[in-house]
Amino acid sequence: MKGSPPPTKRYALLMAARDSDYVKKAYGGYFNVFFAAFGEKGERWDLFRVVDGEFPDVDDLHGYDGFVVSGSPYDAYGNDEWILELCFLLKTLDFMKKKVLGICFGHQVLCRALGGKVGKAVNGWDIGLRRVEMVEDDLMQAPPSLSIIECHQDEVWEVPPAAKVVAVSEKTGVEMFAIGGHILGIQGHPEYTKDILFSIIDRLLNDGFIERELAEKAKSGLEVDEPDRNRWEKICRDFLKEG
Numbered sequence: 001m002k003g004s005p006p007p008t009k010r011y012a013l014l015m016a017a018r019d020s021d022y023v024k025k026a027y028g029g030y031f032n033v034f035f036a037a038f039g040e041k042g043e044r045w046d047l048f049r050v051v052d053g054e055f056p057d058v059d060d061l062h063g064y065d066g067f068v069v070s071g072s073p074y075d076a077y078g079n080d081e082w083i084l085e086l087c088f089l090l091k092t093l094d095f096m097k098k099k100v101l102g103i104c105f106g107h108q109v110l111c112r113a114l115g116g117k118v119g120k121a122v123n124g125w126d127i128g129l130r131r132v133e134m135v136e137d138d139l140m141q142a143p144p145s146l147s148i149i150e151c152h153q154d155e156v157w158e159v160p161p162a163a164k165v166v167a168v169s170e171k172t173g174v175e176m177f178a179i180g181g182h183i184l185g186i187q188g189h190p191e192y193t194k195d196i197l198f199s200i201i202d203r204l205l206n207d208g209f210i211e212r213e214l215a216e217k218a219k220s221g222l223e224v225d226e227p228d229r230n231r232w233e234k235i236c237r238d239f240l241k242e243g
Helices: 021-027 030-038 058-063 081-095 105-113 194-206 212-224 229-241
Strands: 010-014 044-048 066-069 099-103 117-120 126-134 145-152 154-158 164-168 176-179 183-186
Touching: 010 030, 021 030, 021 194, 030 044, 030 229, 058 081, 066 081, 066 105, 066 229, 081 099, 081 105, 099 105, 099 229, 105 117, 105 154, 105 176, 105 183, 126 194, 126 212, 145 194, 145 229, 183 229, 194 212
Parallel strands: 010 044, 010 066, 066 099, 099 183
Antiparallel strands: 117 154, 126 145, 126 164, 164 176, 176 183
């Protein structure tokens, strides 16, 4: 008699941004981008558009193996109702010792919710390819340095009391932080492809948020080098699925 199959792994994507026209056309939405990067066949992934006030029911939280908080054009230190509700949810998940992976805005709002400080980046916009250095590489079992796509003008100023800084860069003092084995924040975008970033750069330039010189520099850097996407995806998957 065969044993019972293992239970289906279940994850929640807490989407803090709305789909761009480009991502909808090229990928069918950011949900598909995240699942391609972090998901695996046979898993169940549920989408909650927290930016529009859509949150998982508190009674269902125990049924999830992990949560991913996406990037966002909003400020993680803002007091929009949905951001405050997200902070409360993240505190609850931390108390439950649930796995939570925060990406860019998700990294920042996770830090804020758990007692750290976030704000405008001291060195201004960081867009393009950035090499980050691991300072707690034993936590991630990663190479000493990795390249990642960045797109942010806010940053973590101070990590929560229980957190360890995992990675830094010449531009940003907290590229990654971790709490125990259940919280991980990453400032960069392991899920981004180069074409997604190029689309965002064009939109930021056209809307007057960045200067042409910065846009061209970011694009040229990605035309001659590649992010370590496979390594980053493995780091994220291992974090979400181990233990």
